[in-house]
Amino acid sequence: MTLIEQTQKKDLIIIAVIHSDVPESTRKTIYADYFRPFVTELESFIERKVCVVFAGGEPYCNFDYKGEDVTGTLQRWQTLGYKLLHEMNEEGLNTEVYSALTKIILVTRDKLNDAHAGVALNWSSNRAGQFAIASLTGYQVVGHEMGHLLGAKHEDSEVQFNGWIADTYMAPTNDKFKANTYTFSHANRQNIKSYLADKD
Structure with missing residues (x-):
């Protein structure tokens, strides 16, 4: 008889x-309205637990x-975020500071500026970062910015029909005439799974 060793996948931690x-x-x-739909969607296909x-x-x-220089704002947030991670580790969070499975998101009431409801710091088109800012100006913004941190892309979003035309999480703009599915497209589910595949 051959025993197959199964390893438990590490949790995805969202601070x-x-x-x-x-x-x-x-x-x-805030959890029920802005995080639970996103967490439920993620856990339905990534085969690991999501802890907020x-x-x-x-x-x-x-x-x-707030301001027009969103890149500068994200870089300042990254510096502050690393400080927070170090403090939380000293208090017993026990997560790797630079882990790809630890994401930090600042949740705000307002947009950063007229053009940006949220932003995520990514290093390149295929290398996601750890830090994002998301406003509560739409129920999908937190999930959208977290999607960027997990490898999801605008160009792989979809318009679906669920009784009304509806956007998936990664729609590049918020169309007030469309509903939201609070799901990722099949392609973005694959992008996220690929991103997480080698992170344990």
């Missing part, structure tokens, strides 16, 4: 820093995210 400008009334349902850890405190929760 969500809630900005101080997010109202208390929104905070009460909420964090805060200064200087993280009052980070100055």
